[in-house]
Amino acid sequence: MNRPSTVVASGLHKRFGARAALAGVSFAASGGVVALLGPNGAGKTTLLRTLATVLRPDHGSVLVDGLDVADVVQRTEVRRRLGYSPQEPNFAANATVFDVVDYFGIVKGHANIRSRHADVYRVLHEVGLSDRARDRVKDLSAGMRQRLSIAQAILGVPGLVLLDEPASGLDPEQRLMLRDRLSRLGERSTVIVSTHLTEEAAAFAQALHVIDQGRIVYTGTPAGLATTARGRVWLAHGQPVPGAGTRLSWRTPDGWYRCIGDPPAGATFDEPTLEDAYLLLVGSVRRPDAA
Amino acid sequence: MSYSNFPHRAQLHPPPETLHVYGSGGLDPATSVSVELHVQHCDVCRTAVNAAAHSVSQARIDANWFMIAAELDAPRRGIVERTIPRLGLPRDVARLMAATPSLRRSWFIAVVSALLLGMAATNPARPNSSIALFLALAPLVPVIGVALAYGPGVDPAHEITIAAPLSGFRLVLLRTAAVLLTSIMLAGAASLFLLRRDGLIVAAWLLPGLALSSLCLALTTFIRPRAAATIVAVSWLLLAIAVTNNAADQLVLYRGAGQVAFSLLAMAATAAVVVRRRRFDVAAEGSS
Numbered sequence: 001m002n003r004p005s006t007v008v009a010s011g012l013h014k015r016f017g018a019r020a021a022l023a024g025v026s027f028a029a030s031g032g033v034v035a036l037l038g039p040n041g042a043g044k045t046t047l048l049r050t051l052a053t054v055l056r057p058d059h060g061s062v063l064v065d066g067l068d069v070a071d072v073v074q075r076t077e078v079r080r081r082l083g084y085s086p087q088e089p090n091f092a093a094n095a096t097v098f099d100v101v102d103y104f105g106i107v108k109g110h111a112n113i114r115s116r117h118a119d120v121y122r123v124l125h126e127v128g129l130s131d132r133a134r135d136r137v138k139d140l141s142a143g144m145r146q147r148l149s150i151a152q153a154i155l156g157v158p159g160l161v162l163l164d165e166p167a168s169g170l171d172p173e174q175r176l177m178l179r180d181r182l183s184r185l186g187e188r189s190t191v192i193v194s195t196h197l198t199e200e201a202a203a204f205a206q207a208l209h210v211i212d213q214g215r216i217v218y219t220g221t222p223a224g225l226a227t228t229a230r231g232r233v234w235l236a237h238g239q240p241v242p243g244a245g246t247r248l249s250w251r252t253p254d255g256w257y258r259c260i261g262d263p264p265a266g267a268t269f270d271e272p273t274l275e276d277a278y279l280l281l282v283g284s285v286r287r288p289d290a291a
Numbered sequence: 292m293s294y295s296n297f298p299h300r301a302q303l304h305p306p307p308e309t310l311h312v313y314g315s316g317g318l319d320p321a322t323s324v325s326v327e328l329h330v331q332h333c334d335v336c337r338t339a340v341n342a343a344a345h346s347v348s349q350a351r352i353d354a355n356w357f358m359i360a361a362e363l364d365a366p367r368r369g370i371v372e373r374t375i376p377r378l379g380l381p382r383d384v385a386r387l388m389a390a391t392p393s394l395r396r397s398w399f400i401a402v403v404s405a406l407l408l409g410m411a412a413t414n415p416a417r418p419n420s421s422i423a424l425f426l427a428l429a430p431l432v433p434v435i436g437v438a439l440a441y442g443p444g445v446d447p448a449h450e451i452t453i454a455a456p457l458s459g460f461r462l463v464l465l466r467t468a469a470v471l472l473t474s475i476m477l478a479g480a481a482s483l484f485l486l487r488r489d490g491l492i493v494a495a496w497l498l499p500g501l502a503l504s505s506l507c508l509a510l511t512t513f514i515r516p517r518a519a520a521t522i523v524a525v526s527w528l529l530l531a532i533a534v535t536n537n538a539a540d541q542l543v544l545y546r547g548a549g550q551v552a553f554s555l556l557a558m559a560a561t562a563a564v565v566v567r568r569r570r571f572d573v574a575a576e577g578s579s
Contacts, residue, residue: 052454054574072569079456090447092392103390104448106383107455107462113382152451 314343459571
């Protein structure tokens with residue numbers, strides 16, 4: 001499968017007991033790298049597991065290339081087209097790196113042993129693990145396990161790649177490598193990546209969905225997100241009174257107070273960053289400082 | 292192309308494409324000779340030839356290296372994986388079965404110790420109560436093996452396996468078969484030691500073992516595998532203890548009527564597993 005898949009999710013709802021993990025999520029993606037950005041517990045993982053056909057939504061539908069994952073036969077076809085790396089991936093401790101990826105090659109139905117082994121080696125090379133192929137999983141660092149998980153997800157060049165927090169456990173140099181890999185991957189697959197780091201999302205994604213409390217609260221480009229905070233970020237001399245229009249504020253290194261929210265008259269505006277916009281968005285739903 | 296096309300004077304260079312083909316070793320012998328004579332005297336063309344030779348050989352080395360390295364790093368097969376193909380199953384199926392989480396050294400050690408304990412406790416002075424202990428323990432060997440073969444909290448990469456096109460039910464069947472065969476061999480070997488003294492009754496754990504294993508598998512379609520195994524094992528031990536302490540015949544569970552009951556239980560539980568087989572394809576409900 002060398003063509004990026006088209007994913008259309010509509011009206012997804014999922015509850016775990018009293019908590020609504022997804023409260024009506026709809027979105028579409030077709031090619032490129034898409035970031036799901038949101039705070040911890042926002043529903044990113046639930047959404048990715050639903051797209052990965054692991055979790056059944058209470059309501060709503062997921063179509064991949066027009067195939068409905070609720071249908072058993074069509075779901076199997078969807079599973080042939082997707083690669084999935086879950087949050088905090090783990091593998092049999094005594095298996096070797098090559099073993100693990102080769103095993104998933106079998107599970108994914110790659111029957112030809114020679115071409116499968118060459119493909120295993122290709123993906124290990126792509127994530128920079130080819131020199132660790134004979135090492136056991138228990139001897140790998142957290143970052144290496146993360147890369148191993150990404151390797152199995154891109155086996156066989158799936159049209160849809162779902163990566164849950166792939167940057168966690170990676171050092172800055174490895175993150176740079178991940179961005180590079182994601183960008184290449186986005187040319188041949190639809191790549192959906194969850195993260196809670198705004199700079200990460202801006203660095204690798206063409207499209208961005210901000211999720212908060214089980215809802216998508218922004219859809220657009222990373223640059224577009226920053227502009228939504230224009231005119232809502234200002235600098236103040238003294239510490240602002242919390243609540244009165246100021247949603248969040250923090251002291252800058254040069255002694256000013258940087259504030260986001262509804263500015264007072266005559267405020268000195270500052271150029272908004274992606275993070276300002278994100279905080280404004282996520283804070284506007286939750287209002288952590290409303291009390 | 293004739294020799295005269297390439298006078299070996301430095302100012303008349305062969306065209307770049309010719310140099311490139313020469314560098315990658317694809318030129319006919321006659322033209323090769325003329326290029327060779329030219330590059331001996333021309334630094335510019337020699338550099339071009341070297342560059343071509345390097346890039347082509349590098350690509351070839353990369354491709355070959357991928358294949359060689361893949362074969363070198365290909366997993367070495369363990370004893371389970373080497374044995375299964377001899378039974379006529381394909382190598383990939385052997386790998387799927389050998390990757391069963393419960394078929395690990397720790398499980399084998401636990402099984403062998405439990406069986407040794409059961410055998411060591413046999414007391415020739417009280418044959419019935421000691422054989423009852425062995426028969427109560429042996430069925431738990433496959434139960435625990437089956438419970439630890441598939442599912443959340445058992446298989447570390449369970450979610451990735453679910454998201455793959457391979458049917459979860461098929462994988463469950465393969466792994467259950469691997470575990471049952473191994474368990475029957477281990478507990479069967481233990482039974483052989485007791486056969487001479489106690490007679491055929493030592494094989495009476497087989498049907499209870501199958502019945503309890505299928506019951507456990509049926510329960511895993513509702514609850515997590517560890518919980519299912521705990522419920523089945525505890526209920527079974529309570530029943531076995533109650534019967535041993537209260538019934539006139541301590542082995543009544545394992546005689547005719549008991550065996551019929553275990554067969555019925557095994558069939559009912561297997562039917563439940565088949566009916567609920569789609570549950571092996573998605574994550575357990577309520578797992579966040």
